[in-house]
Amino acid sequence: MRKSxxxxxxxxxxxxxxxxxxxxxxxxxxxxxxxxxxxxxIERLTSGALxxxxxxxxxxxxxxxxx
Numbered sequence: 779m780r781k782s783x784x785x786x787x788x789x790x791x792x793x794x795x796x797x798x799x800x801x802x803x804x805x806x807x808x809x810x811x812x813x814x815x816x817x818x819x820i821e822r823l824t825s826g827a828l829x830x831x832x833x834x835x836x837x838x839x840x841x842x843x844x845x
Contacts, residue, residue, distance in 0.1 A: 781811070787828055
């Protein structure tokens with residue numbers, strides 16, 4: 779899930795933060811690919827409008843494990 783898609787859906791980083799119950803500064807610190815657990819939370823909040831597994835590419839990005 780991409781940060782730009784989430785911000786576009788909610789309208790601003792501040793609104794994303796409000797929806798998640800976190801500080802706007804936390805949203806600002808995200809890379810373009812949102813942390814996996816937040817992605818699942820956003821999928822649930824948007825009733826699937828934004829999906830963790832929307833595409834093969836985004837699914838791979840969300841589950842890449844750093845060694």
